Amino acid sequence: MSFSPVPAYSFDAVTDIRSAFLRDIGVTFLMLDLDNTLAPYGSDVPDERVVRWADTLRAGGIRLFIVSNSRRPGRTERVAGVLRVDYIKNARKPSPAGVIAAIRKAGGAPERSALAGDQIYTDTLAANRAGVTSILVRPIRLGNAFLAARYGLEAPFRAMAARRPAPARGGREIRR
Numbered sequence: 498m499s500f501s502p503v504p505a506y507s508f509d510a511v512t513d514i515r516s517a518f519l520r521d522i523g524v525t526f527l528m529l530d531l532d533n534t535l536a537p538y539g540s541d542v543p544d545e546r547v548v549r550w551a552d553t554l555r556a557g558g559i560r561l562f563i564v565s566n567s568r569r570p571g572r573t574e575r576v577a578g579v580l581r582v583d584y585i586k587n588a589r590k591p592s593p594a595g596v597i598a599a600i601r602k603a604g605g606a607p608e609r610s611a612l613a614g615d616q617i618y619t620d621t622l623a624a625n626r627a628g629v630t631s632i633l634v635r636p637i638r639l640g641n642a643f644l645a646a647r648y649g650l651e652a653p654f655r656a657m658a659a660r661r662p663a664p665a666r667g668g669r670e671i672r673r
């Protein structure tokens with residue numbers, strides 16, 4: 498179990514993660530954070546681009562699964578329904594328990610799994626603790642002072658990401 502707050506890879510948006518990139522790093526099971534990764538807070542409908550991206554990844558052989566900390570009634574179910582993916586809600590990231598439960602539910606393996614999310618202190622930590630590849634994306638929207646402040650606290654670790662050279666296929670490699 499790693500308590501590192503440094504993500505393995507970083508992308509500007511979840512829709513920048515391609516199936517070819519995931520296959521290159523040996524990942525076939527991609528878990529996804531919901532809030533500010535797939536949809537902004539306050540919206541239960543993912544953007545059309547996100548819906549198309551999910552279809553493209555599926556066509557590329559990647560299995561998708563939502564692992565959300567959201568407790569808003571119906572929210573995770575609605576987004577998962579639109580994207581036609583399985584989900585775990587109230588996952589309590591940075592606990593690795595929800596990530597491990599998702600892998601088990603999907604019949605996956607940690608070494609072939611990744612979690613993409615917008616927050617270092619929940620998503621990246623949960624992924625690293627569960628022993629899956631951590632992928633950091635930028636939040637869709639920093640709609641209030643609290644979110645902006647938290648984003649500021651993550652800056653050192655995001656900066657560590659930016660210093661690494663770019664691999665051949667998309668994304669900036671941060672670790673390994």
Ligand SMILES: [Mg+2]
Binds near residue numbers: 531533534614616
């Ligand atoms: Mg989030």
